[in-house]
Amino acid sequence: MNPAKSITLYHLMIRNEKMIGIKFLPDKLIQGLVKGLPNPKWSKEHNMAYIPNTKTNLSIIFNTFKGIVWINYNRFLLNKPINTHNDKVDVEWFRKRNPIPEYRLCPEEYLLKLELKRYANSTVRTYVSFFEMFINHYKDKELSAINESDIRAFLQKLVHRNVSNSYLNQCINAIKFYYEVVLGMPNRFYEIERPRKESKLPTVISKEEVLSIIGSTNNIKHKCIIKLLYSSGLRRSELLNLKLADVDSKRMLIRVQGSKGNKDRHTLLSQTVLEDLRIYFREWKPREYLFEGQRGGRYSAQSVLKIVKEAAIKAKIKQSVTPHVLRHSFATHLLESGVDLRQIQVLLGHGSSKTTEIYTHVATNTFRNIKNPLD
Known part of the structure; x- marks a missing residue:
């Protein structure tokens, strides 16, 4: 096999039919091999050859080019694992909605794929x-006929509305999910531009301010919630998912199960928090989750x-404080x-050290040893 020669496979939709796109640099050997494929055609719009997308044709491509040129499948195959640790996904609410005149509802196959892949309920709501919003922008157009230009035009309207980068990225993810996951065409819209990542520093308050917030709370349940968020570095969703058995008082650890990225981890359990939790448990008697609503079940995020x-x-903290600020x-x-x-x-459950390194930019000891030029 000549490593200098390669082809890249793409998912294409041409005249509402799935095609395998074959992109390559001008080369007589590759051109000759492509001509030997079943009914190959050339797309001026995509600047590549293509043949019908079938399992048989994919096998023929593999056998034709195997050992001769490198086949790049990165934009064609999808190997993401299906989630296994999420709670039961609830999409019935979306299915049971009453039809709205002239409003296009999310296709059943979209809901079914979210359900089968066991996406978190918050993700389901966001994606749907x-x-x-996207499919109602193109009411009169078949979804399979929508191309990259249409998506860019829609995203441009959102940009003109001055939506945040996060909003724009979530929208792109929801659109790509349909074409790439539901229709089985991974990286179909690989070239769609995403907004540049924002590099914002995390909001942090001092230890004294944290203690002041805790001191401003008289309700033992509320006190335990605030203390746990801070002393264990928990995300709000992780706190809400904690069960009684997740508090390991012998090892002084909190077990966090199925957190972001479906990862389990352990984090710290404070001795003072443990003492408060024992008081809280005797008073509130939770049954399953550590923090439950008045009628049982998981406590609400709001x-x-x-x-x-x-x-x-109440503690007169000037900054806006959220659960994530405590983390x-x-x-x-x-x-x-x-x-x-x-x-x-490890304690935060970050997959990459780069994510954790952001805290070096706000830690005061980073600057203590630097002598100010004015002094």
């Missing part, structure tokens, strides 16, 4: 919302946010006290 915000206002503060305070960055990465 964005995809319905309630946790309200508890943190109201306690911060940021946990990581930063550990770094300032000399804890290794790799250990902090």
Whole structure:
């Protein structure tokens, strides 16, 4: 096989039919091999050859080029694992909605794929919302006929509305999910531009401010929630998913199961938090989840946010404080006290050390040893 020669396979939709696109640099050997494929044609729009997308044809391509030129499948095959740790996905609400005149509802195959892949319920809501906004922008057009130019035009309208980069990325993900996952054409819209990543520093409050927030909370349940968010560096969703058995008082650890990226991990359990949790347990008697609503079941995310915000206002903290600010503060305070960055990465459940390194930009000990030129 000549490593200098290669072809790249793409997913194409031509005249509402799935095609295998074959892109290559001008080369007589490759051109000759392509001509030997079943009914090859050339697309001026995509600047590549193509043949009908069937399992047989994919096998023929492999056998034709095997050992002769390199076949790049990166933009054709999809090897992402199906989620296995998420709670039961609830898409029935979307299925049971009453039809709205002149409003295009999310296709059943879209809902089914979200369900089968067991996407988190929050992701399901986000994807359905964005995809319905998109398909209603092109009411009179078959979804399979929508091309890259149409998607760019739609995204351009969102940009003109001054939506955030996060909003734009979520919209792109919802659209790509249909064409690339539901229709089975991975990386179909690989070339769609994404907004540049924003590099914002995390919001952090001081230890004294954290203690002031805790001190402003009289309700034992609320106090335990705030203390756990800070002392264990938990995400709000992780706190809400904690079950009674996840508190390991013998090893002084909190077990976090199925967090972001379907990862399990352990994080710290504070002795003072454990003492408060014992008081809380005797008073509230939760049955399954560590924090439950009045009628049982998982406590609501909105309630946790309200508890943190109201306690911060009561403590007269100038900055806006959220559960994630407490998590940021946990990581930063550990770094300032000399804890290794790799250990902090494990406690936070970050997949990459680059994500954790952001805290070096807000830790005060980063700047203490630097002499100011004015002094």
